[in-house]
Amino acid sequence: MAGILLTQNNMFIVGDVARILGWIMNVLFNFLDSVFGIQNIGLCIILFTVIIYLLMLPLTIKQQKFSKLSAKMNPELQQIQKKYQNRKDNDSMMAMNEETRAIYAKYGVSPTGSCLQLLIQFPILLALYRVIMNVPAYVGGVRDIFTELANQIMATPGGSDFMQELQTNGRLFIEGKDFTQVNTVIDVLYKLQDTGNATWQMLIDRFPEMESLILTTQSSITRMNNFGINIANSPWNIAKSALAAGSIALLVGAALVPFLAAFTQWLNVKMMPQPASTGDGNDTMNAAMKSMNMMMPLMSAWFCLTLPAGMGLYWIMGAVVRGIQQFAINKYLDKLDLDEVVKKNIEKNNRIREKKGLPPQRISNIAKTNVKAIENTPKKGMTEEEKRAAMKASTDYYQNADKPGSLASKAAMVAKYNEKNKK
Secondary structure, eight states: OGGGGGGSOOOTTHHHHHHHHHHHHHHHHHHIIIIIOOOOHHHHHHHHHHHHHHHTHHHHHHHHHHHHHHHHHHHHHHHHHHHTTTOOSHHHHHHHHHHHHHHHHHHTOOTTTTHHHHHHHHHHHHHHHHHHHTGGGTOHHHHHHHHHHHHHHHHSTTHHHHHHHHHHHTTOOOSSOOTTSHHHHHHHHHHGGGTOHHHHHHHHHHOGGGHHHHHHHHHHHHHHHBSSSBTTSOHHHHHHHHHHHTOHHHHHHHHHHHHHHHHHHHHHHHHSOOOOOOSSSOOHHHHHHHHHHHHHHHHHHHHHHHSOHHHHHHHHHHHHHHHHHHHHHHHHHHTOOHHHHHHHHHHHHHHHHHHTTOOOOOOOHHHHHHHHHHHTHHHHTOOHHHHHHHHHHHHHHHHTTTSTTSHHHHHHHHHHHHHHHHO
8 A cells, every 4th residue: 555645635634544445445345356256346335335334333323312301301402491581690590500410410422412522523424525536546456457557657758747637627636636646647547437538539639559458457447446337537527428339328327327326315313303392482592404305315415426326325325324323223212211211310420429529429310310301291182281380390400409498409308318218
């Protein structure tokens, strides 16, 4: 891999992650080639996507658990916001923040939610994009296809200048852009897959003495990129070529990529836990989330229409893997006893408070059954007033658990007295 470093991405953090992911892609390519005699980048992308999402599974579970618990606790948070919506004095704001923290502690989630998981996943996604868009920089077997042709072009007077013109006129994004290096020429040759046969013919016209080598190289990389359609070409360009050639099969193949990208993304959105609606006019954020969820499939379709089909293949496969994971995670989360989760969270919070030298916080049966009350509201037919009263009792009890003279502290004293007498 040392000879391929020039055109690899060197962005802070992203570059290092890309090198790790590129190593995985290189191993997969060599494995398929040596064991099965298969040299196919599309198949590598599928296996690569499965492995990456399996490695990211712990983050996914944590993120989805947060979403599930958020859907349960949102009614309580919205009730607190409604309680203080017309009270802007400092004491009221402090009280609202304290009650809000109590709810978060009760459910064992952070106010920052899944931001950490998203921050970790973001450079991974950027790195994946870099690897898939610039395969020869990370996969030695693909790079070797272009090496001989690139060396001969570099050895021809004016060869590197012509490749630079191809890069500029074709508006190809090249990492290094140092056309005195063979790696940059290889990058241009690889990206010619997205410009159609006309550009390859320009290459033959400029270097007629290399026609046989150019055609052999083009044939080899086309075979590697063949996955029904050329995954190095964009569905948009493929569709235009299909219309010009009157090829219905090629047109359908090009249309399937953005369609499947949008459809699988839509399925993912439908499977995600949705925030509960309180029907009290405080659903602006929920409405914004629903709008975003509707836009995401459309954005997926547009990206996968204009980017090389290899990115679309990764996008679709990623959505399929996420859907399978989401189904399994939903089954797991549906079996969770939220009352037990609340109990464990309180115990964990108390251990943290103990280390800080603070008294433990306690939560009553009223607070614990509040979880079930929220879940069963439609079945039990609780009125809005009863619902608000239950939430207030839950929050107030948790909030006042440490205050001397409060009902919670008196209950705790009685519990200690009874426990002592039993002993």
